Amino acid sequence: MFVPAIKGQGTEEQQKKWLPLAYKFQIIGCYAQTELGHGSNVQGLETTATFDPMTDEFVIHSPTLTSSKWWPGGLGKASTHAVVYARLITEGKDYGIHGFIVQLRSLEDHSPLPGVTLGDIGGKFGSGAYNSMDNGVLRFDHVRIPRDQMLMRLSQVTREGKYVQSDVPKQLLYGTMVYVRQSIVADASKALSRAVCIAVRYSAIRKQFGSQDGGPETQVLNYRTQQSRLFPLLASAYAFRFVGDWLNWLYTDVTQKLEVKDYSTLQEAHACTAGLKAVTTSATADAIEECRKLCGGHGYLNSSGLPELFAVYVPACTYEGDNVVLLLQVARILMKTVSQLTSGKQPVGTMAYMGKVQHLMQSKCAVKTAEDWLNPAFIQEAFEARALRMAVNCAQNIGQASNQEEGFYERSPDLLEAAVAHIQLIIVTKFIEKVHQDIPGHGVKEQLQNLCNVYALYTLHKHLGDFLATGSLTPKQGALANEQLGKLYAQVRPNAVALVDAFNYTDHYLGSVLGRYDGNVYPALYEEAWKDPLNETVVPEGYHEYLRPLLKQQLKLSRL
Numbered sequence: 001m002f003v004p005a006i007k008g009q010g011t012e013e014q015q016k017k018w019l020p021l022a023y024k025f026q027i028i029g030c031y032a033q034t035e036l037g038h039g040s041n042v043q044g045l046e047t048t049a050t051f052d053p054m055t056d057e058f059v060i061h062s063p064t065l066t067s068s069k070w071w072p073g074g075l076g077k078a079s080t081h082a083v084v085y086a087r088l089i090t091e092g093k094d095y096g097i098h099g100f101i102v103q104l105r106s107l108e109d110h111s112p113l114p115g116v117t118l119g120d121i122g123g124k125f126g127s128g129a130y131n132s133m134d135n136g137v138l139r140f141d142h143v144r145i146p147r148d149q150m151l152m153r154l155s156q157v158t159r160e161g162k163y164v165q166s167d168v169p170k171q172l173l174y175g176t177m178v179y180v181r182q183s184i185v186a187d188a189s190k191a192l193s194r195a196v197c198i199a200v201r202y203s204a205i206r207k208q209f210g211s212q213d214g215g216p217e218t219q220v221l222n223y224r225t226q227q228s229r230l231f232p233l234l235a236s237a238y239a240f241r242f243v244g245d246w247l248n249w250l251y252t253d254v255t256q257k258l259e260v261k262d263y264s265t266l267q268e269a270h271a272c273t274a275g276l277k278a279v280t281t282s283a284t285a286d287a288i289e290e291c292r293k294l295c296g297g298h299g300y301l302n303s304s305g306l307p308e309l310f311a312v313y314v315p316a317c318t319y320e321g322d323n324v325v326l327l328l329q330v331a332r333i334l335m336k337t338v339s340q341l342t343s344g345k346q347p348v349g350t351m352a353y354m355g356k357v358q359h360l361m362q363s364k365c366a367v368k369t370a371e372d373w374l375n376p377a378f379i380q381e382a383f384e385a386r387a388l389r390m391a392v393n394c395a396q397n398i399g400q401a402s403n404q405e406e407g408f409y410e411r412s413p414d415l416l417e418a419a420v421a422h423i424q425l426i427i428v429t430k431f432i433e434k435v436h437q438d439i440p441g442h443g444v445k446e447q448l449q450n451l452c453n454v455y456a457l458y459t460l461h462k463h464l465g466d467f468l469a470t471g472s473l474t475p476k477q478g479a480l481a482n483e484q485l486g487k488l489y490a491q492v493r494p495n496a497v498a499l500v501d502a503f504n505y506t507d508h509y510l511g512s513v514l515g516r517y518d519g520n521v522y523p524a525l526y527e528e529a530w531k532d533p534l535n536e537t538v539v540p541e542g543y544h545e546y547l548r549p550l551l552k553q554q555l556k557l558s559r560l
């Protein structure tokens with residue numbers, strides 16, 4: 001994030017100076033924004049950067065305990081520099097949060113520079129690999145940096161100390177977070193596909209119950225409950241891959257537009273990156289845990305690869321923006337869009353469907369049979385009607401409050417659900433668009449169409465309350481969707497293993513004895529057990545000190 005921050009907020013001159021050093025690892029940088037007292041609320045950060053015109057320097061200072069930088073990855077032990085976000089103060093006025101390049105450690109002996117206090121914030125959730133990341137704590141005691149280490153693409157401070165705001169939206173200060181959020185969506189797909197690959201392969205070799213006349217027991221992958229839990233996750237892995245590809249296109253397109261000072265799609269980029277990051281990471285975190293459960297007891301072994309994958313993945317729901325905070329950003333933009341509908345301003349991009357408000361507010365879903373749910377037009381319209389009606393309902397309820405902000409606060413739980421509905425519509429839409437493309441490979445398109453329908457109908461089934469409450473569907477149509485879902489599971493079943501093999505993960509990358517490509521799980525589990533350090537001795541440490549006296553004492557007592 002150190003590099004994207006300098007690229008996005010540094011002048012050409014600053015990029016020329018600092019980026020080559022970073023690329024060549026002559027310096028190691030981190031992104032020091034979050035503090036002990038503030039993470040979500042960026043405008044609430046307390047670290048100060050006060051301009052001293054006498055020396056043409058900024059004085060970086062941590063005025064309170066809560067202003068200590070806290071969490072930045074790489075900060076505790078590795079980084080020599082940081083992009084530090086601090087309140088810019090010049091001529092006695094606070095101009096809010098800006099980015100500054102600050103050296104933290106000596107390039108000679110890596111010791112912290114004068115006025116800099118540095119450390120690691122300690123162990124984190126589980127024994128996961130995230131403990132290899134030195135998330136750090138950083139405090140400044142009046143550390144001086146040259147004025148030209150303020151990132152000055154978006155705003156400047158002159159030699160005399162005058163603050164100058166460039167003619168660019170101040171939100172570009174948040175650009176690094178937008179960049180990482182869009183990459184996190186693709187990352188969600190990777191993490192989810194790893195968990196699903198393990199669970200599908202294991203479910204194919206695991207047999208429990210169902211033996212007829214001494215014949216083989218039943219593969220658990222054949223149980224309808226296993227399929228109804230697992231196949232939506234398989235479909236989600238593909239869904240998030242495709243929406244992540246599209247989001248990367250959107251991000252690239254917005255970045256190119258920014259180069260020519262076209263800010264027309266900045267809001268769309270913010271809403272989509274924030275919303276898709278929130279929805280895909282929440283779903284993926286829950287799905288990895290579900291995959292653990294789908295593997296029964298062996299899923300709880302570290303050798304299954306699932307506990308570590310879960311421990312390392314779940315902070316994705318928090319870093320780069322707490323998912324609720326990000327969804328409320330989406331909700332704000334939805335409310336703004338709804339309020340503009342009456343002005344005749346046509347919504348664009350992923351909000352364009354809201355322009356069909358007259359139709360969607362009264363449309364009746366035309367589904368009459370389970371097969372009708374295989375028609376993408378019916379799926380698309382049902383998801384559009386649900387999302388729009390939820391947003392309009394929220395807007396109407398907010399409108400009844402004494403003031404907009406109070407109304408927004410009161411209705412924030414409903415707004416959260418409306419934001420999720422809007423984002424799920426985007427995911428379904430992009431999946432439908434993907435399977436409409438020419439897709440090479442015999443039978444591949446049909447399989448992806450099945451998965452697209454599984455993702456859409458499973459999501460509809462899971463959120464059926466929204467569809468019924470908004471009148472977007474009737475209970476009968478909801479039941480038909482569930483009926484079709486069952487038929488789809490039967491179609492996915494024969495190809496389930498092929499669909500996870502298609503992720504093309506090596507056994508090494510997967511890191512799971514349950515997910516081995518050859519399915520030879522039991523010998524591998526048994527062999528792995530003996531690697532446990534506990535098995536280095538047959539009689540366990542502590543026997544003589546603790547177990548033996550206990551056993552002997554009890555034996556004596558039993559003979560009295």
Ligand SMILES: CCCCC/C=C\C/C=C\C/C=C\C/C=C\C/C=C/C(=O)SCCNC(=O)CCNC(=O)[C@H](O)C(C)(C)COP(=O)(O)OP(=O)(O)OC[C@H]1O[C@@H](n2cnc3c(N)ncnc32)[C@H](O)[C@@H]1OP(=O)(O)O
Nearest residue numbers: 001039040041042043171174177183184187270319320321
């Ligand atoms: C580096 C890796 C690159 C490659 C990665 C490869 C693979 C990825 C794999 C894994 C992930 C990689 C790394 C992850 C691991 C750890 C890194 C973690 C890093 C961090 O966590 S960094 C810190 C993250 N912190 C946050 O996200 C803070 C969240 N809070 C905010 O963003 C803001 O405080 C807020 C919630 C948006 C509020 O903003 P604020 O200005 O106070 O008020 P508002 O009124 O709500 O907004 C004003 C206005 O601005 C618009 N807006 C807000 N944000 C943006 C934005 N980002 N872009 C554009 N516009 C924005 C908002 O809509 C309002 O507009 P109006 O028109 O209504 O005025």
Ligand SMILES: Cc1cc2nc3c(=O)[nH]c(=O)nc-3n(C[C@H](O)[C@H](O)[C@H](O)COP(=O)(O)OP(=O)(O)OC[C@H]3O[C@@H](n4cnc5c(N)ncnc54)[C@H](O)[C@@H]3O)c2cc1C
Nearest residue numbers: 031033034038039040071072073315318319320321322324
């Ligand atoms: C593994 C990891 C790596 C990280 N790496 C970095 C890094 O490299 N650089 C960096 O700067 N930061 C980093 N962070 C910090 C991270 O960005 C913040 O933790 C994150 O933005 C959440 O902010 P917070 O901790 O203040 O949560 P809070 O906002 O305090 O969240 C607490 C609760 O309050 C709720 N809440 C907060 N505001 C509102 C609101 N307005 N309305 C409704 N509910 C609200 C949230 O939904 C949540 O339930 C990292 C964090 C983790 C866990």
